[in-house]
Amino acid sequence: MSVQRAAQLVEAGLWLHMSGDVDGARRLFEQALKLDPSNQRAQQLLAGVATGAGFPAAVAPSPAPVDWRGTVTPVVPAAPAAAPKPSIALSKGRPSVPPGLRPRVEESELNWRALAAPMPGPAVNGEPPPVPVVRPVTFTPDATSAWDSQSNPGVRLDDVKPGLGDAMDLVCSPVRHEDASAAESQRIREEVDTLLRGARDLLDLDDHSGAMELILKAQQLAPSDPEVQSLRERSEKTLLAMYESKLWPLTSRPRVVLKDDEIIWLNLDHRAGFVLAQMDGTVTFEDLFEVCGMSRLDTARILVQLIDEGVIER
Numbered sequence: 001m002s003v004q005r006a007a008q009l010v011e012a013g014l015w016l017h018m019s020g021d022v023d024g025a026r027r028l029f030e031q032a033l034k035l036d037p038s039n040q041r042a043q044q045l046l047a048g049v050a051t052g053a054g055f056p057a058a059v060a061p062s063p064a065p066v067d068w069r070g071t072v073t074p075v076v077p078a079a080p081a082a083a084p085k086p087s088i089a090l091s092k093g094r095p096s097v098p099p100g101l102r103p104r105v106e107e108s109e110l111n112w113r114a115l116a117a118p119m120p121g122p123a124v125n126g127e128p129p130p131v132p133v134v135r136p137v138t139f140t141p142d143a144t145s146a147w148d149s150q151s152n153p154g155v156r157l158d159d160v161k162p163g164l165g166d167a168m169d170l171v172c173s174p175v176r177h178e179d180a181s182a183a184e185s186q187r188i189r190e191e192v193d194t195l196l197r198g199a200r201d202l203l204d205l206d207d208h209s210g211a212m213e214l215i216l217k218a219q220q221l222a223p224s225d226p227e228v229q230s231l232r233e234r235s236e237k238t239l240l241a242m243y244e245s246k247l248w249p250l251t252s253r254p255r256v257v258l259k260d261d262e263i264i265w266l267n268l269d270h271r272a273g274f275v276l277a278q279m280d281g282t283v284t285f286e287d288l289f290e291v292c293g294m295s296r297l298d299t300a301r302i303l304v305q306l307i308d309e310g311v312i313e314r
Contacts (some may be wrong), residue, residue: 002035006035196215196231254279254288
């Protein structure tokens with residue numbers, strides 16, 4: 001009797017699920033499992049309701065047989081019927097089931113609607129529905145837990161470093177600044193090494209002007225680096241010797257060859273214009289080194305440039 005009643009509960013739960021009452025269907029499946037724990041169909045359907053994955057095709061309910069007996073009456077034209085009013089089931093969002101497809105379950109055999117109700121229904125097999133028991137929870141402040149120092153000596157909250165407070169603490173953290181400073185220093189060191197390596201290669205190729213440009217860039221990144229200073233002094237001495245050899249003898253008096261309107265089109269540097277303005281035919285190269293106010297290397301470079309462009313001659 002329990003197996004047959006469980007099968008009826010499963011069929012009724014299937015139709016409840018099709019009509020949209022998922023909770024009622026779940027209760028009927030649970031009642032069926034209480035009566036017949038080995039009912040695999042009820043287990044599958046209850047699992048499908050719990051996960052929301054739907055029912056497999058093997059357990060879908062088959063429509064009840066339709067009685068087609070009777071006489072065929074002739075079709076009589078009738079007046080157009082009024083539009084049907086929306087039913088309560090449709091207004092609640094539940095799909096309606098055609099009357100011919102509803103299962104024929106007698107109320108005397110199975111009162112499944114009472115079993116599917118949320119409130120406790122009639123007893124099954126003479127047993128009252130279970131009543132949930134609320135047990136009071138007692139708090140014992142003196143009870144030991146896994147976080148106590150006696151039961152778990154490996155956890156000591158005193159040894160834990162306090163965390164940072166807010167976003168401003170993260171920005172102002174000294175550890176963060178030290179890490180950023182170390183990373184920046186490492187990046188600068190690598191860039192300086194690259195520039196110095198390129199300067200040495202140019203010096204080996206006798207390109208002292210290009211090497212000097214790389215050395216000056218490296219000195220901007222690391223002004224106090226002894227290797228940069230040593231390489232700059234070496235390159236400056238070599239360049240100055242090269243420029244002075246082109247100006248030799250330094251006691252000669254340079255004179256301007258081009259006219260003023262021709263000099264304008266040369267687009268000279270302002271420092272070259274200043275050096276050019278000091279030449280009156282009486283000053284020597286050595287005098288220009290003294291009166292221009294620039295370094296000896298820069299003055300020699302400008303004078304060599306003016307000679308190469310044909311602005312002045314010795």
